[in-house]
Amino acid sequence: MAAAANSLSYTPSPFTKSLKYPSKPFLSKPCVNLKPSFKNLRLTAVVSEKTTTLTPPKAFDHCFSKSDDGFLYCEGLKVQDAIDSVEKRPFYLYSKPQITRNVEAYKQALEGLDSIIGYAIKANNNLKIIEHLRKLGCGAVLVSGNELRLALKAGYDPTKCIFNGNGKLLEDLVLAVQEGVFVNVDSEFDLENIVAASRIAGKKVNVLLRINPDVDPQVHAYVATGNKNSKFGIRNEKLQWFLDEVKAHPDELNLVGAHCHLGSTITKVDIFRDAALLMVNYIDQIRAEGFELSYLNIGGGLGIDYYHAGAILPTPMDLINTVREIVVSRGLKLIIEPGRSLIANTCCLVNRVTGVKTNGTKNFIVIDGSMSELIRPSLYDAYQHIELVSPSDAEISTFDVVGPVCESADFLGKNRELPTPAKGTGLVVHDAGAYCMSMSSTYNLKMRPPEYWVEEDGSLVKIRHGETFDDHLRFFEGL
Numbered sequence: 001m002a003a004a005a006n007s008l009s010y011t012p013s014p015f016t017k018s019l020k021y022p023s024k025p026f027l028s029k030p031c032v033n034l035k036p037s038f039k040n041l042r043l044t045a046v047v048s049e050k051t052t053t054l055t056p057p058k059a060f061d062h063c064f065s066k067s068d069d070g071f072l073y074c075e076g077l078k079v080q081d082a083i084d085s086v087e088k089r090p091f092y093l094y095s096k097p098q099i100t101r102n103v104e105a106y107k108q109a110l111e112g113l114d115s116i117i118g119y120a121i122k123a124n125n126n127l128k129i130i131e132h133l134r135k136l137g138c139g140a141v142l143v144s145g146n147e148l149r150l151a152l153k154a155g156y157d158p159t160k161c162i163f164n165g166n167g168k169l170l171e172d173l174v175l176a177v178q179e180g181v182f183v184n185v186d187s188e189f190d191l192e193n194i195v196a197a198s199r200i201a202g203k204k205v206n207v208l209l210r211i212n213p214d215v216d217p218q219v220h221a222y223v224a225t226g227n228k229n230s231k232f233g234i235r236n237e238k239l240q241w242f243l244d245e246v247k248a249h250p251d252e253l254n255l256v257g258a259h260c261h262l263g264s265t266i267t268k269v270d271i272f273r274d275a276a277l278l279m280v281n282y283i284d285q286i287r288a289e290g291f292e293l294s295y296l297n298i299g300g301g302l303g304i305d306y307y308h309a310g311a312i313l314p315t316p317m318d319l320i321n322t323v324r325e326i327v328v329s330r331g332l333k334l335i336i337e338p339g340r341s342l343i344a345n346t347c348c349l350v351n352r353v354t355g356v357k358t359n360g361t362k363n364f365i366v367i368d369g370s371m372s373e374l375i376r377p378s379l380y381d382a383y384q385h386i387e388l389v390s391p392s393d394a395e396i397s398t399f400d401v402v403g404p405v406c407e408s409a410d411f412l413g414k415n416r417e418l419p420t421p422a423k424g425t426g427l428v429v430h431d432a433g434a435y436c437m438s439m440s441s442t443y444n445l446k447m448r449p450p451e452y453w454v455e456e457d458g459s460l461v462k463i464r465h466g467e468t469f470d471d472h473l474r475f476f477e478g479l
Contacts, residue, residue: 062308063095064348064430070391072428074348075454079389082460083350083426086452089466090351090369092437093428094453098346099129103136106338109320113327113334116160120300120339121147123434126451128463129343130154141300141337142181145172152179162297162335164210164261166190166233173197177205184210184259184297186233191245198252208257208297209242209286210234213278233260236282243289257295258283261337265303269314272298273322280330296327300337304344306431308385316341340434347433349374349412349449350389353425354404363399365418367427370403371410372446374429374436378409386412389426392419401427405444445472 064074072079075095082093106117118141119133125147130140131154139160140151145168151161158179163172166186174197176183185191185207198205212233234242246255260275276298283293302319305311316338327334351369358364376382386401397420401413412429421427440448450466 062430063098063346064428066387072387072389072426076458077454077460079348079350079428080426082452083352083389085460086462087450087466088352090349090367090373090449091466092347092432092449092451092464093350094129094347094433094451094463096132096346096453097456099132099343100136102342102346103133103138106316106320106336106342107137109315109317110334110336113320113324115334115336116162118160118162118297118300118335118337119342120337121151122438123339124343124436125150125438126464127154128453130156133342138342141339142176145169145175148172148176148179148181162208162259162337164259164337168193170197170200174200177201177203180206182206182208182256182295184208185242186210188238188241191242195249195252198249204252204254206254206256207246208259208295209239209255210259210261211236211239211279211282213260213262213275239282239286243286243291246291255286255291255293257293257297257332257335258286259295259297259299259335261299262301265340266301267303267313269302269319269322272319273326276323276326280326280332283330283332294333295335296330296332297335297337298323300339300341302338302341304341304431306383306385308430342434344431344434347436348428348430349432349436351412351427351429353421353423353427355423356399356420363397365399365401365421365427367401367403367412369412369429369449370405370444370446371407371412372403372405372443373440373449374412374432375439375441376435377412377414378407379439384413384432385430386416386418387428387430388419388421389428392421392425394419394421396420401429405446442467442472445469447471 064072067073074093075097079093103117110117116139117137119138120141121130122143127150130150134154134156139162140156142148142151142161142163143165148161148163152158158181162182162184163176164184168190170193173183173193177197178201183194183205185194194205194207210233212235246253258279260279262271262275276296279296279298283296287293302316303313305313323334349369351367354366354368356363356365371378377384396417399416399418400411401416403410403412437451442448447467447469450462451464452460452462455461
């Protein structure tokens with residue numbers, strides 16, 4: 001009981017002040033010194049003997065493309081015209097039709113399967129984009145209480161929403177249970193809190209076990225989530241303990257599936273098959289203990305061509321085809337959690353050149369955008385394609401593209417071959433739809449930028465107001 005009390009020790013928000021905490025012990029067994037009994041579930045990742053043959057792509061196609069006149073266009077709208085028509089600051093520019101095309105690619109791939117496309121809201125939390133994805137039939141994948149609230153605000157069907165995370169808060173779990181959202185179990189204390197939330201809400205909750213399959217996704221360490229040392233998920237040697245706890249709480253928990261997530265920017269879909277094979281083995285043995293599992297959630301993480309080099313990368317069809325037979329063989333419903341592959345290639349960060357300078361052997365293009373608006377290159381050393389929006393006959397040189405933030409790590413691209421731009425020239429950072437605006441900050445008091453998209457008819461529409469200095473001052477009013 002002490003363990004239960006400690007895990008629920010926190011300062012209640014106004015929402016939770018009215019909650020009545022149950023006095024019944026949450027867990028029937030201690031959460032430490034676990035002795036595994038699922039010895040035959042100690043499976044390790046294998047390299048697939050079967051290799052997926054990817055379909056060669058057509059000529060490189062992108063919603064942002066250079067026309068014969070040398071200007072960059074987004075769905076027929078000249079980006080320079082967009083620059084000239086909006087406020088003079090960095091901004092994100094999306095293609096609404098490309099978002100639709102990306103969703104349709106997943107829907108086509110999933111034909112014949114009982115499935116949920118759970119959009120990972122963490123990738124981009126713009127309300128207008130989220131509403132559009134909901135209208136296209138997507139569910140939502142949530143990793144915080146506010147993402148859950150945003151999905152509900154956008155009109156999402158809670159039964160098509162999945163609440164993930166390794167540190168879910170009790171008050172957020174109560175809301176998830178009340179709304180009927182799927183909840184992934186990530187740890188012993190997480191299970192304890194889910195049981196508590198069920199009792200507070202007075203409702204049984206559908207849960208999936210997030211099992212760590214120990215599959216190496218071969219990506220940057222910061223975006224790998226399925227290896228044995230990850231902070232996410234439960235190790236298979238603890239699985240029996242979790243099954244026993246679920247059995248001990250029949251009034252609170254309904255185990256309906258198993259979940260795994262390997263990582264992000266994955267470009268080898270065979271890895272998903274490796275994970276799916278491991279997961280259905282777990283499902284087989286969990287079913288043998290009397291549980292009626294219906295769902296397999298294989299997560300997301302499909303990568304895109306950030307280099308714009310025409311690389312043959314897996315499509316949603318390639319991904320689903322690697323696991324389709326496995327899913328069908330067990331009569332399972334499939335949940336996938338795409339974020340990047342739905343939204344990344346629909347957007348550019350549009351900037352203006354402040355000036356060009358040289359220090360020693362380095363040439364720099366300084367722009368008004370920065371790591372504050374788009375941190376991926378600084379955080380992950382990530383590559384995103386950069387180009388000018390207008391034609392130029394200027395000499396081509398090698399530049400680092402940097403912002404004005406007072407950090408040496410403030411760069412958008414290094415060693416880029418570009419025409420030497422004049423002051424005020426438009427410059428875009430491509431594939432900025434995912435993990436860019438949602439990870440932006442106000443560092444150096446650079447306020448978060450506005451967002452626009454190009455509609456199906458080619459019109460430019462604002463979908464988010466830019467933040468202002470007055471917005472910053474409002475946080476201190478009345479103090």
